[in-house]
Amino acid sequence: MNARLFVARVATAAVLAAVVAGCSIDTPTQAPAAPAANPDLIGGLVGTVGGTVGGVVGSVAPGLLACPTTYSYTATKVVGTLGGTVKVGPHTLTIPAGALSANTTITATAPAGQYVEVEFQPHGLRFAKPTTLTLSYKQCSLVPGLLLDIAYVGDDNTILQLFGASNNVLARTLTTKTDHFSSYMVAYRGSSVE
Secondary structure, eight states, X not given: OOHHHHHHHHHHHHHHHHHHHHOOOOOOOOOXXXXXXXXXXXXXXXXXXXXXXXXXXXXXXXXXXXXXXOOOEEEEEEEOTTOEEEEETTEEEEEOTTSOSSOEEEEEEEOOBSSOEEEEESTXXXXXXXXXXXXXXXXXXXXXXXXXXXXXXXXXOOEEEEOOOEEETTTTEEEEEEEEOSEEEEEEEEESOO
């Protein structure tokens, strides 16, 4: 192998390794299997790193987007039959007129932690008309190619439902409709890189 090709492969391997190490997604995947012995060590390393990038980003399973948040927000508002908007930090819930049959005290909490999350109370509240939920992900580091979504999650942060939220890339917000209260988090549902 000539020296230029060797240096190019080493540089490529270093860049790909840095990209993989710098990813900030929390993916419930197993570690990749050890590569088979390869007489061309640098070529094998490039192939392994390229395969890992393809395995993690190219065919990623849905999961929560790791996004450390340092501020907690809480908001409480009484919303009646005319509807209203509840703003909690950078996130909003818009309730249309006719969605509630009586005045209802709504509490929203966006806790500090490892993920973007908003929890609404009272749990299980149902609306006669869908509400509009917008979550901000401005503070998140992103991996290019991830398809972001809003997830309805259980008490242990298990994803129970992905909504197919619309993504405003410039504002870095996700918006979806929901007809009930629970906990919602920013998630990824796959990758546009195949």
